[in-house]
Amino acid sequence: MPDQPFTRVLAWLREPEVSTDLLQIGKSVIAATAAWWLSGYVLDSQMPFLAPWTALLTVHATVHRSFSRGIQTTVASTIGVGISFLIGNFLGVSLWTFALALLVGLAGARLSWIRDEGVAIATTSIFILGSGFSSQQPLLGERIGELALGVAIGLAVNLIVIPPLRDQQAARYVDSINRRMGDVLCSMGREFRESWDTDQSDSWLQETLSMSEELNSAWASVRFARESRRVNPRDYLRARRSASHGSSGSSSAKVGYEDILERVDEGVSHLRNLTRTLSEASYGEGKWDDRFRVEWADIVTDAGKSVADPDADVAPIHDRLNELSSRLVQGELPSQTWPLYGALITSVRHIAVIVDDVASDREAREGEKRSRQK
Missing domain, CATH: 1.20.120 (Four Helix Bundle (Hemerythrin (Met), subunit A))
Known part of the structure; x- marks a missing residue:
């Protein structure tokens, strides 16, 4: 029958694992896009990629995991912003200070209470120091606000858009x-x-x-x-x-x-x-x-x-x-x-x-x- 391939595809899409994965992809896209729009077009941020990045990290497969990992992401990213702020302002941005920020960030990622998202310390440092820190002189409070915005949007999307039951x-x-x-x-x-x-x-x-x-x-x-x-x-x-x-x-x-x-x-x-x-x-x-x-x-x-x-x-x-x-x-x-x-x-x-x-x-x-x- 000509509709058999369509029927098989439809049945495959209705599989719980497949439908949940597709829904998760869609929610991640929605959360990251919304965070990027708010950060770049509404708040006119100098670094509009921080909010969508943290939003993407926050949208996990379960609401509970989004909450727990979202908190870890916020803490780890805030530490990364702080490290970048201190190194950039007091030591400047150079090859060895960039390596120093990564060293401190990766060492901090081993902390047990943020181990799941601890690498965000290092990646946040890469984003901030590698995006022209000296010319933009980012404010600590603004960067932390953008990170919190991304986490909040990720949590909201995961709560509102059909949170999964397995x-x-x-x-x-x-x-x-x-x-x-x-x-x-x-x-x-x-x-x-x-x-x-x-x-x-x-x-x-x-x-x-x-x-x-x-x-x-x-x-x-x-x-x-x-x-x-x-x-x-x-x-x-x-x-x-x-x-x-x-x-x-x-x-x-x-x-x-x-x-x-x-x-x-x-x-x-x-x-x-x-x-x-x-x-x-x-x-x-x-x-x-x-x-x-x-x-x-x-x-x-x-x-x-x-x-x-x-x-x-x-x-x-x-x-x-x-x-x-x-x-x-x-x-x-x-x-x-x-x-x-x-x-x-x-x-x-x-x-x-x-x-x-x-x-x-x-x-x-x-x-x-x-x-x-x-």
Whole structure:
């Protein structure tokens, strides 16, 4: 269809990461341009680049980070202006005083309380000393005012122009890992019902290792989502709207992505242990008990469906594992097979507990999403 490329581009633009990045670029352009116009055309500044430069430094991905980094930028830039003022007035501008200003600025950038934006000390010195200090004789108060103007505009733009909320990214990571865990469990059930080989076990193990890498990204996204809600007027307005609709907000308080990820991390660990157990068993000799083979495969497959989709209609996993264990105890299994069978049952039992947690977490998150969309 001729509209497919346009549809794909539109879908790509609607991705939370892409739309947030594009919005961030737009806000940076707006803030820097507004600061340059006010500094150059309204205030008639001799150095109109200071305000847009600090505005650009202030517009960060979250409102909270803009506040904290904006304060650091103001302090660091003010120190840089002070250093330039002292060196320019008392020592003049020359090759060695320029190097001295950079030396002091870079040394000051190592201060722990302005480390994130400390390099602004040196860059401010470069701008002021390198822009004709001796001919312009910049006033200390005016330069500091221009820096404060840039920071103020950057903060204002980040507050007013759709400050980001990153909960969508966090939810997508959680759902993605859950689906991948479910797919591996379903694959295990299918393979175990018939047969499996070492290569298949290795692919499951590699998939669990990849899940752990995705979990690292998920943790970063969750921390970012929590930061994006701090000092964010959108979150405050949503809370007020929820209160006006009679929502107590308790569902939001119950939902914690950090807790969800901890449970998912445990699930991945148990899944990896289960994978290694099957991998080692693939080298062993002897025939599997058919009753165990069929029932355990069915339970693992249903556990995978439950992890990938908590709304899936499957019988309770935990109860079925107990019934399987009871029947095996009453049967006549060789004693050497029990360690292996017991390890497989125990691993799935741990995952079954997490299946229930995942289902309740999904329900709580869906309730939170619905309350925010009201």
